[in-house]
Amino acid sequence: MIPFKAKALLIDLDGTIYHGKHAIKDAGRLIACLKKSGLPYRFVTNNSSTSPDKVAERLREMGIDAEAGDVCTSAQAAAAYVAACKPGAAVHVIGEEGLLDALREAGLHLQSEAPDFVVQGIDRCFTYEKAALAVDRIRGGATYVLTNPDLLLPSDNGFIPGAGSIGAMLSAASGAEPVLIGKPSSILMDYALQQLGCNAEETWVIGDNLATDIAAGKAAGCGTLLVLTGLTTCDNYEVYAQKAGCRPDLICTALDDVINWITGEQAAHAGMPPIREE
Ligand SMILES: [Mg+2]
Incomplete structure (x- = not known):
């Protein structure tokens, strides 16, 4: 098991924190744990249609603590890219x-x-x-x-x-x-890292999609944690990994495992599919 050494996290939303209008089990607890620990993080979303304010409001409606400043959208990263x-x-x-x-x-x-x-x-x-x-x-x-x-x-x-x-x-x-701009491009991740003021090497990306979250995390040079809470399951993992052409550094079956990994309470790799070296 890889010990938790991350100094910051970039967290996907759809399939990782919520499905539709419903929070994924332990999503609220994960964010509360991050707030309590003071570990910097951003929610990183490819969705360009909604403002960070509205994304945060939606999260709060699901019982997840969030402010506009916690959210990085592909719209913001696109605007920053053009302005630069x-x-x-x-x-x-x-x-x-x-x-x-x-x-x-x-x-x-x-x-x-x-x-x-x-x-x-x-x-x-x-x-x-x-x-x-x-x-x-x-x-x-x-x-x-x-x-x-x-x-x-x-x-x-x-x-x-x-x-x-x-x-x-x-x-x-x-x-x-x-x-x-958005995942799997590293531009959105680079923008989020800049917002956090953190280096890629000390930041981990958490997401449910190998082709977008994990690929973007790898492209940006971050550590990558796949959660089996959304798109990827134990059954389709191998097919999606082949298609995406990349594999995560770590896999957690549920957000509870992510919390345990961060807090160091128990092995996060229990029940994980095997990770092969590329
Ligand atoms: Mg997702």
Whole structure:
């Protein structure tokens, strides 16, 4: 077992802390334990549609202690990326409130005429006209930035097309590959690390998805802990690990095991599938 030496944590939300409107067992206890220990952490989400304020509110409604400052979204990381490339840049945006707010807060100018960047996230009011305009701007020389490559999103009515599905259309039509911000890209993780003021080597990523959370953690140079609370199970682990082309440093079957690992109370690897060296 790897002893707990992390100085900070980056924690996924969907499938790790909650499912839909329900907290995952021991999620509240895990966060309370982190608050009590003073260990710095951030919730890191690929979702660009919602502001950190609303994400925190949703967590509190589930009984999980959270403030806006605990949350890093792909919208914030996209805005920081663009602002770092060109402060005050002109941005044509396809997205929802969370992305529009983040871009404005980063001092960027939202305009469709002669933009430096096209920044695209999920837009549940996406139209053919919006696609045509964005493709025209990308073909005209604007740098194309995609908040997150997720093709599908869980919703109350089953899976719906995500930002990556809109991105696939814009990419096919424009011939441009976007700059990816969200997991599995390391850009979102790097942004969260910067917010925490911590190095990758002393930070661990906790998530339920090998292809996004674990891959992004590895790309950023962090330790990686897979939890079997969401997408990955003992039964599908091997298939997903092969597909993702990466394996975590540690696996916990439940959040209770994560708490035990952090507090050093008992072996966290009880009941884990075997981890093979790459
Ligand atoms: Mg997840």
